[in-house]
Amino acid sequence: MPSPAAAIAQKAYAHPMTAPRWGDEAESRSPIDVVARLGIVASYARNAEIFGEDQAADHLYIVLSGAVRICKLLGDGRRQIETFCLAGDVFGWEMEPRHRFSAEAVSECKVVRIKRTILFSRAADDAELAHALWALTASELGRAQSHLLVLGRKTAQERVATFLLDMAARAGSGQGTSGIEVTLPMSRQDIADFLGLTIETVSRTLTHLEEISAIALPSSRRVVLRDGAALRRLNS
Amino acid sequence: MPSPAAAIAQKAYAHPMTAPRWGDEAESRSPIDVVARLGIVASYARNAEIFGEDQAADHLYIVLSGAVRICKLLGDGRRQIETFCLAGDVFGWEMEPRHRFSAEAVSECKVVRIKRTILFSRAADDAELAHALWALTASELGRAQSHLLVLGRKTAQERVATFLLDMAARAGSGQGTSGIEVTLPMSRQDIADFLGLTIETVSRTLTHLEEISAIALPSSRRVVLRDGAALRRLNS
DNA sequence: CGATCGTTTGATATTGATCAACTCAAGTGG
């Protein structure tokens, strides 16, 4: 079964004879090239705003490369990052006419924009597309609910461990001899705002995990998960 | 526009000629009686489990009376309540075949059960129903995302204030002379597990809000919102 | 009337936040 993102991209742009396929092939070839042909591709510089809170929600976005953060702000500047979107992830899709959060480029990134109206009208008589859009919302909900448990009830160590395992599973980086290596696209501040901690606590916790040799930190943005079992133990 | 719950109840059981209507009428008459005729009504005692984590998800539920808590547990017993469902709310609706959380009766409560298979097959060729189901998921997502901000970045006072305002908006209780009165169906422990706090902190915070006369506590389960503005200020 | 459960209140401990200094790597311009 193709991913929701693949199904949506296909539906939105498919021509009877020349419909590009994405999904099955995406794993083996380069999904980026395939999707880049489909729609309007936009690039954003590090920290650029893709859309802001309360702005009109008239596009859906699919990340081609780089990473995007979805966030909410409190009046005094406190920030909560709801999720990070990596290549293949969809964001900006909402029922209401206005965005309830903002989206910013974590790193230099490329995204495809698909008009909301196109999807909306097609979904009305295309059950498969409607299902894909719903599946998308449902998986977002699942992710949010798991994160509620993290923010509400887990300790700093557990939060960081959960985050690292999650990133490893998603970015699915190289299996080195001494563990899975993950390259984090986001800053410590981003991680802190995602996990409901401060930048100092994130830093200290990473250092501590290194001390107990659960992880290694070849550089600040690269993490090697040495002892997955230990991390998973911190995950309950 | 009828509520998602109303649309679903109608779709699932509508007969061409005798389709009961719920939604528009629900506000003025008693929605409970109307829905009670529609499907299988089940009653649960205080603290009874309606379904458990990882159990097969083959029904969707609509609360008729009382309240239900949706929760997740950590291995060592720590609990996070994702949301409380009050009369008219829908729960148990998921994409995956198994529930990712459990549902328990907060108080003596009545719910209608609708078979998942019925909804699923009808949604395939009924765009309106599909839309209602999707809208439901989307509004759950919105609620979860707001709660992420609460759990990740708000102080105990702000959490409690947000909770009280939210309950007042949902339960929409009586406008007394000295403020809006809300009757909380859940215990302090439930509130604590919802807000990511301890029972003692919830209690102390309520006492403090009473001291600054933002609220009054005629009894432990009844709260009068005296100074809505003060509470909203704590909401950022 | 005593038992029980939920809640409140008090004293103390702990986690993570805050404030501050320092390190390190990556530019940048002379």
Place this chain on the structure above:
DNA sequence: CCACTTGAGTTGATCAATATCAAACGATCG
């Protein structure tokens, strides 16, 4: 090529918010 700057990250000392432990209180029920 090398000071100088800048931004990100780390580390340390201290503080504050909330958790924990413990006791008292107050309704409800048999």
